[in-house]
Amino acid sequence: MIKKQRNSTIELLRILSMMLIVLYHFNARQHELYVVTEPRPEDSNFIFELLTHSLGKIGVPVFVFISGWYGINFKKDRFIDIAFQCLFYASISFVGIKLIGGHIALKNVIFFLNNWWFAASYLCLYVLAPCIERMFSIYSKKHMLFIVALFYFLSYGDIVVQSANIGGLYIMLAMYLSARWIRLYGSDFFVKYSMPILCVCLILRLSVILIAYKTNHLNLLGYINSYVCPITTIIAATLFIVVIKHSFSSNIVNRLASSCFAVYLLSESGFGQVFFKPLFPEDFSFWRLCLGAFAVYIIAICVDLIRKKITSLMFSYLKLKM
DSSP states (O other): OOOOOOOHHHHHHHHHHHHHHHHHHHHHHHHTOSSOOSOOTTOTTHHHHHHHHHHHTTHHHHHHHHHHHHOOOOOHHHHHHHHHHHHHHHHHHHHHHHHTTOOOOTHHHHTGGGGOHHHHHHHHHHHHHHHHHHHHHHSOHHHHHHHHHHHHHHHHHHHHHSOOOOOHHHHHHHHHHHHHHIIIIIHHHHHHHHHHHHHHHHHHHHHHHHHHHHHTOTTHHHHHTOTTOHHHHHHHHHHHHHHHTSOOOOHHHHHHHTTHHHHHHHHTSHHHHHHSGGGSOSSOOHHHHHHHHHHHHHHHHHHHHHHHHHHHHHHHHHHHHO
16 A cells, blocks of 8 residues: 655645744744734834734644644544643753743643643644534534634634633634634635635735724734634635645655644743743844744754654553553
């Protein structure tokens, strides 16, 4: 039997989405962009910081959309591997912060999943994925569209009302369910019109950002940049579809993509946020931000090679004992 080659175009998109996530977080921290309510007339690069912030926020929806398009096939070994990655990087963060003289409680290692909203939500999604597939098989197209709409309504409503506090799992489910629905029921339409739809949505997103900036209505940014904004979802969907029209195979790209999750865990750990900060400029520079994100990815891959070796030795030892 000939083994099917992985489409490295998808893996390259996965790498790009993770680099956008890294760029987004460090840009946001360096320039205080997580919550922007007031104009900054003294900051000549403010509009470019906002645009880069918006670009970076596309990373998570694209990353989740890839999983949603193909569907998650639950595997016990894979679940254990993801959980062990979280424990490993929570431990690295604990030791690293202690070494640099910082303070971190041991509870951050004991409750290792709670260090990252995305990791906790993704593992919950991973467990629920077979149930989701069952739902799509027994419910109608309209019924599933209603469920997708419900999760989007709740998730987006949490941003608008700012009182529901429903957490990241709802956001994760909204993104994943929408990807599954588009794959099963809307793929023909999106494949046919992917490029014009992508262009229109990008122009609309850019227009809202510019209007918010020019009119000082910066509260609009939280809505247009949201992970569960319908425009964001459509951008992720159409970008993905545009990319998968091209295909190539590369073992190097596939190996680099296999550490994507580790890049997120290390860079967004408490230690990673401090350790990698010098790689990113205090004065805004888009290209230096990109170089910083690339450097973080390479360093994280090197660390993850050690983690993979430890995991391989540990599981080999356990199998021998059993």
